[in-house]
Amino acid sequence: MTLTALLLVAAALIGIGLYGALSQQSFVMLMMGLELMLNGVLLAAVGFWSLAAGGAPAGQLLVIITMAVMAVEMAVGFALIAAVYRNRQADMTESLDTMKH
Amino acid sequence: MVFWVFSAVAVVAGWRVFCTDSMVRASFLLLVSFIAVGAIMLLLNAPYLGFATIFMMGVEMMVMALFMVMFMMNPAGLNPMMMVHQHRFSIAAGAAAFVGLAIAIFTTGFPHDPVAAGRPVIHDLGRELLGPSMLIFESAGVTLLATMVASVILSSRSGRFGAADEGSVPPPLEPGGEPAGRRPDDEGGGHAHHHH
């Protein structure tokens, strides 16, 4: 297991996540794409910490903060979905069209 | 070898998230991807972070699955479904992100400084969180508190300008058509309604 291989896996996760975040019409699926990207970020951060930074404690801190970001993303995301659903009765990105007209 | 197995599981499960018809399956495939990444973290001498990823994501994906079933039109996945927009652009963007990152990875020289065996990494993390980086850690805590307040405000039905679902109509089946499905003021009718 080299750092290069690890980062490639992380890049693959980020790529798939970006595809999901851009392509999905449902807000929840869109959030899944974001989560997958953050999954790649977590992996890359732990990889750097473990193989290139000699276990500097701040590296682990970065991972904890990323997890907090994921929790914030989930909570605010779900709250927004609930708000959109109340207003439009749909969980589709296309239903938010008021700014278009 | 173990690393490659977990990597393959993480990537394949991550990819299948966007191919399955069932939203519940999608959330748990994402959970499988997270568990595989957590297992790789365990291989990388990060025991706390590995297990923490697994349990945090276990809870998150469980909640995700519940929301999926609440809001989606095909929660059971019994009908084939493909709900995507700008599909080709997204594939291209995802591929471009991967290729770009891969080029960056291959053209960068990384230092080789693995974590020493027997280093008390969990102890290190605790000292860091409540020592030099306490301000950062506490800001994360305050941010989470603000998040809780914000999500309650955003998702509550009543608000300053009346109920959030006032006058809301379901989206039409085709653009510009009649609203499909249930209207909020039909609630309590208890039988099928026909919209003309």
Place this chain on the structure above:
Amino acid sequence: MTLLIASWIAVLLFGAWCVAVLDNLALALIERRSAAGALTAPLYGAAALLRQQQNRTEAPDLLNWKLAPALYLGLAAAGVAVVPLAPGDILADLQAGIVLWGAVEALTVVVVFLHGWSANSMLALIGAYRYVAIGLPVMLLSMFVLIAAALPAESLAVSAIVESQRSLWNVVRQPLGLPLFLLLGLSLSFRGPFNYADSADLAGGTAAEVSGASRLLWEFARLAMLAAVAAMASTVFLGGYLGPVLPGPLWLLLKTAALLIVLVAASHLFARLSPARMLTLLWVVLLPLAFVDLLWAGVVAL
């Protein structure tokens, strides 16, 4: 090592059998009938399930449906693996053993949901939903209780938590911890007052459509999970293998058995609240109690 693996399997099998026997005894006591055959009844019941035909539903998610009982048992086994039997005798001596236990709790909720969801049957799905609603907050408060127990040890390793109790058991140091953790035991194996998943009012809930060997594995995993929680609770709060005169593993066995009697009695003596009331109780009363426990532990540790 071989001995450790053998005792690990024995804990699961023997623990599950003990819980089943205790269940029979409790029922016999409550119904005022003779308890004859209580020791062998679980084995006959298992044999009867093995001879049963496997039920099928329309369009189930077969993979998850068949896998869920095995995963559930695997989680119980993973939980037992971090329990030290004697100083140094621990199957998985992890630096973050208590966090592994946390992961076991979280994934149990997922597995029970999958079991109910994958059958593609209404009552099973309702059981799964109810279980998630109740199981998540119970899991949350058990996390606070466990963090509090790890505080005096200044370590996340289960062996260090046991050693930190040489002078004083955690049950005395943090009296709120043990009762709150026992609630988790009832919730993880959905028994008695916390049986929202597989209850009789849902004709068996998540297991309503399951028969034969799968059902046997599921019920076995439920019993083994309760034994795992009791072993963990006696380790974290009652000093585990610590005790005078008798050898360490025997002390652990005695403490676990005592907790199992309490758990089985609680599951037969307390009535179940309606899910909405239970949610209020959990979020408004018990979760703040878990905070108090954590604060208490912090003040004591200072």
